[in-house]
Amino acid sequence: MNINSLKYCLRQSVVSLKRNFWLAVVTSCIIAVSLAILGGFLLMAVNAGQLIRNVESNVEIGVFLYADADVSAVQKQINSLEGVNSVTFVSKDEGLVTFSNSLGDPALLAGLKGEDNPLPDAYRVKATDTALVAGLAESIRAMPGVEMADYGEELVGRILKITGWLNTLFVGISVLLALGAVFLIVTTIRLSVMARLEEIGIMKYLGASDWYIRFPFLLEGMAMGWVGTLVSTIALGLAYSKLATSLRQDAFAFFIRPVTSVEQLAPIFVGLLLLGTLMGGIGSLISVRKFLRV
Amino acid sequence: MIEVQHVKMVYPNGVGALNDISVSIEQSEFVFIVGASGAGKSTLIRLIGREFLPSSGSIRVFGKEITRLRRREVSMFRRSIGVVFQDFRLLDNHSIFDNVAFAMQVVGATPREVRRRVPESLEMVGLTGKAKMKPHELSGGEQQRVCLARAIINQPSLIIADEPTGNLDPKTSMEIMELLRTINIRGTTVMMATHDSEIVNKMKQRVIRLADGKIERDEQRGVYSHYAH
Secondary structure, eight states, X not given: OOHHHHHHHHXXXXXXXXXXXXXXXXXXXXXXXXHHHHHHHHHHHHHHHHHHHHHHHTOEEEEEEOXXXXXXXXXXXXXXXXXXXXXXXXXXXXXXHHHHHHTTOGGGGGGGOGGGOOOOOEEEEEESSGGGHHHHHHHHHTSTTEEEEEOSHHHHHHHHHHHHHHHHHHHHXXXXXXXXXXXXXXHHHHHHHHHTHHHHHHHHHTTOOHHHHHHHHHHHHHHHHHHHHHHHHHHHHHHHHHHHHHHHHOGGXXXXXXXXXXXXXXXXXXXXXXXXXHHHHHHHHHHHHGGGOO | OEEEEEEEEEOTTSOEEEEEEEEEEOTTOEEEEEOSTTSSHHHHHHHHTTSSOOSEEEEEETTEEGGGOOHHHHHHHHHTEEEEOTTOOOOTTSOHHHHHHHHHHHTXXXXXXXXXXXXXXXXXXXXXXXXXXXXXXXXXXXXXXXXHHHXXXXXXXXXXXXXXXXXXXXXXXXXXXXHHHHHHHTTOEEEEEXXXXXXXHHHOOEEEEEETTEEEEEETTOOSOSSOO
C-alpha cells in the first residue's frame, strides 16, 4: 500500500467515524470501562506484590513466654542463635499499653493492669536475613519457657490468598468486559461496512486488495479502542495518584507504601493502551472478514 | 488471450449454468456472447472476471490459470481487466470525476496521475464538462459512459461487459457500442454478453451463441440469429 492509498484509507476512516459518531463514543466508553477495571486490577496486583515484599522484609518474630519462664535465660539463648540481629524485650505491662493504644482508647483496658494483665512477657526478634526467620522461629519455639514464636506467616499467606482470589475475579470480569467491548466494536464497524457495502463490491471488481478495503475499518476500530483506552488510562492514572498520595499521608497505612515508580507503572499504562488499540483492530478484522469474499 | 477449456458451472443451489464450454478468444477481438435468458452468458462473463470459480474446467486469461489464483492474485488480475455492468454500479454520492478516479485510487495511482488521466478518459467517452456532476444527474447513457471511462482508465487489455446496453434505448445503445468499438480498435479485447439482436447484427463481429449452457454457434462476423425476426 502506497502513500496515496494510505491517505484514502485515513480519509475513509474519518468519514466513517463521523457517520457513526455516537455509536463510536459508546463503544469507546465500554472499552474505557473494561480496561479501567483491568488496569485497576493490574495496579492492585503490583501493589499487593509490593505489600508482600514489605511484610517479608520487616518480619519480626514475636516470642511469647510462659508466666513462669526465666526471662533472662531465654534472652541469652536467643542471643546465642546465629542470624539474630536484635532482641527487644517487651514486658507484659508495655504490651498492655501498646495493645490499649492500638484499640484507640487507652482507658478501655485500664482494669487489667498488674496481676490481672493477661498478656505474657515477650521478645521481638529481628533476623539479619528474611530467609532465616522461619528457622529461627523454629529454634526459639523449642526453647524452655517459650509458649509461642510467631512471625506473621499467616498474614503473608492471607494476603497471597486474597490477592489470588481478587486476581481471578478481576481477570474474569476484565475478560467478559473485553469480549463485550470487542463485540460492540464488531457491531459498530459492521454498520460502517454495511453503509459502504456497494462501494466495497465495486472496489473488489476494480481490483482493490483485501488490505486496501480492510484498512479504513481497521483504523476506525483501532481509533475507537485507542480513544477509549486513553480515557481510561488518564482516569485511572489520576485516581491512582490521588489514592497513592492520600495513602502515603495516612499514618495507619504506613506499611502499604503504594507503588509510584515509573518503571513499574509505565508498562501497565502503555500495555493498556496497546491492548485497547489491539482490541479495536481485532474487532474490525472480525467484522470485515465475511464481506471481503466477493 | 482467453482460453476456456471444458468449463462446467453448477451453482450451489443445483442450477446448472454452463455445460462443458470450450472457447478461445484472441487479443484485440470483439466478441459477443448471445443467447436467451438463462443460457449462461452472464455466468461465462463473470467466470472470466473471476467473480467466482467454475465447478470444473480451466480458464486461462493472459496465459494465467485464473481458477487457481490466490486471493491477492485475484486483485492483481482484476486490475488488468475493465468491467462494465448493466446497472452501471457507480457511487451515487461521488462526483463523476471521483467515480472514475476511484478505479485509479484503488490501484494506488498518484493524485497527479489521477488529475491528468481522468479528464482524458472522460473526454474519450464524451463527458467533458460533466466531471463535477453526480451520477443521478446524468441520463442512463451518460452513466454507462462513466462506467466505460472507469473501465478503461487503467488501460486494461481486456474489457468484459455484461449487458451494458440492457438499460438503454436503441440510439444510446448504439453510441455505447461505438465507444466500445473505438476502444477495441485501439487494441483492447472486448467480450460482451447481450441479447440485443439489433446491436449484434449491426456490429458484425464474432458471435458466440449459448443455449442451455452449451455453445450452439461460434461465428466470425456473425449475426444474432439465423432465423428471421
